[in-house]
Amino acid sequence: MSTSTVITGTGSFIPPVIKYNREFAVNDFYTQDQERIPNAAEEIIEKFRKITGISERRYATEDMSTSDMACLAAQYAIADAAIDPETIDYIIVAHNFGNVMKHTIQMDAVPSLASHVKHALGIANPSCIPYDLLFGCPGWVQGLMQADVYFKAKAAKRCLVIGTEMLSRVIDMYDRDSMIFSDGAGACVAEAREDADNGILGSSAASYALNELQYINMGKSNFPGSDERIRFIKMQGRKVYEFALKYVPLAIKSCLENAGVTLSDVRKIFIHQANEKMDDAIIKALYALYGQTVVTEEVMPLNIRELGNSSVATIPTLFDMVRKGAIPQHSVSPGDIVVFASVGAGMNINAVCYRI
Structure with missing residues (x-):
């Protein structure tokens, strides 16, 4: 019998605080060379909206x-799957900045976020193993791929895979890129099923860490004379765009080939919500x-457009919203083939082909 990795439940937490583009109009923006950008803030914000598609974030x-x-x-994913949390074999939590607390520049990584989740769920089973995964924005997809490996190796039957990120507290208010980032969390319950018609059909992953390592990193504020000990998320936007446009279509193509699926079979592509213009270009390049x-x-x-870029949380929240009818123009039905694909710090890329 063949083992399939099937998503049996999804859940997401969309934070309640809406931050509109216009609220950044009071900011003074500087380059990474700490030179003030002379454009009026309103002009910068409108250019930002046209490029990224973002009008608000959470x-x-x-x-x-x-x-x-x-x-x-x-909790939402577990309720959706209607399972007993004590039967979970692994809790895999993808993030990039640890357990970011309020009013502090410290990002706690001990205990792991996965251990926090196990504790909060009240799971007593010592065989439920929680661990964290740092893989840039593709972390949740990579966690799903790891669950697939566990199932095929008969090392687990049920995994909880979560992507969570608190980017609003690691952004530099003097950096235009700060407008991209947001907070959120998405999760799924994945289970091993024998001879199922649905589930993961194939996957692919790649990492480029020679010349590309610093495309997304942590650095000091753009504000002149800022404390170098305090670090914020930084991007080389043009290089990230060119890298993603070159390599993500190839990763998706490799994934489809591994799955034995043609592009015409794919109904939806759930791509990391990084930048609307970039995502649009990636999909067009894939079809090309x-x-x-x-x-x-x-x-x-x-x-x-409404939620911004919440890194590892973008794909699981997007998938949960589509599954539950929260994005009216999109839906998925049993038998549909979809792709999850992401790119992020590392620089890492991955893709999963999945039949609903």
Whole structure:
């Protein structure tokens, strides 16, 4: 009998605080060389919206931590799957900045976020193993791939895979890129099923860490004379865009080949919500590899316009929203083939082909 990795439940936590583009109009922006950008803030913000597609983003309330969001998404996924948490073999939590607490520059990594989730769920079973996964924005997809390996090796039957990120507390208010990032958490319950018609069909992953390592990193504030000990997320935007446009289509193509699936079989592509213009270009480049054109609005669901870029949380929250009818123009049905694909710090890329 063959073993399939089937998603039996999903959940997401969308923070309640809405941060609109216009609220950044009071900011003074500087380059990474600490030179003030002379454009009026309103002009910068409108250019930003046209490029990224982002009009608003979500921030967590001050009393929440990164693990709190993970716990809520996990609870929703467990309820959706209708399972007993004590039967979970692994809790895999993807993030990039630890358990970011309010009013502090410290990002706690001990105990692990996964251990926090196990504690919050009240799981007593010592055979439920929690651990964290740092793989850049593709972390949740990589966690799903790890669950697939466990199942095929008969090392587990049920995994909880979570992506959670509190980016609002690691951004530099003097950096234009700060407008991209947001908070959120998404989760799924994945289970091993024998001879199932649905589940993961194939996957692929790649990492480029020679010349590309610093494309996304941590650095000091752009504000002149800032304390170098305090670090914020930084990006080389143009290089990230060019890298993603070159390598993500190839990763998806490799994934489809591994799955034995043609591009025409794919109904939806759930791509990391990094930048709407970039995502649109990636999907068009993918179809161009097959000599095809595409109306991206038909195959590429989006929530970046309202939710911003929440890193590892973008794909699981997007998938949960589409599954539950929260994005009316997109839906999935049993038998549909979809792709999850992401790119992020490392620089890492991955993709999973999945039949609903």
